[in-house]
Amino acid sequence: MSHPRYAAAAALALASIVLLSGCTAPQDAFTDLRGDRERRDELPQLAEYAYDDVEVSTSRFVGEHDGTSLWLALGREDSGICIVADAGEDAWVVGCGGETIKIGGIAGTYEVLPDAATAPEGATKVSENVYAW
Known part of the structure; x- marks a missing residue:
């Protein structure tokens, strides 16, 4: 295998590992x-499309931050972990990602981290896995 092909194959393998490791979020x-x-x-009841990627039967209320x-x-499927932030009216955001996710919008800025992760600097701890700014 030529050097460029070897490098491309190695890069593809590394990218696959990174992508696959971020696609699963075991409940435990x-x-x-x-x-x-x-x-x-x-x-909460939001727009019809809000929960397209969310397995709603697994939801847990984790707290409140600034209202x-x-x-x-x-x-659902490969969406990993999801966070729902609802400040009432039309001020809400839903985001899904791998084992970590950060969302922001009119409802605030939040980051979700698995149990073993280090807390983000400058953030307020809302729950065991959710931080806010």
Whole structure:
């Protein structure tokens, strides 16, 4: 195999590992998703398309920050972990990603990290896995 082809193959293999490792978010990596669901864990009613990538049956309410209510849930298929931030009216955002995700918008800025991760600098801890700015 020529050097350029070898380099391209190695880069492709590395990219695949990085992408695949970010696509799974096992429920046991997030303390906030453990335990039995309660009534408050139900997601709020948002736009019809808001939960297209969210496995709604796994949602858990994780707290509030500056008037915004927050939930975590597993994503559908390869969507990893999802966060729902709802500040009422039309001020909401839903984001899904790998094992870590950061979202921002009118409802605030939030980051989701698995249990073993280091807390982001300057952030306020909302729950075991969610941080806010």
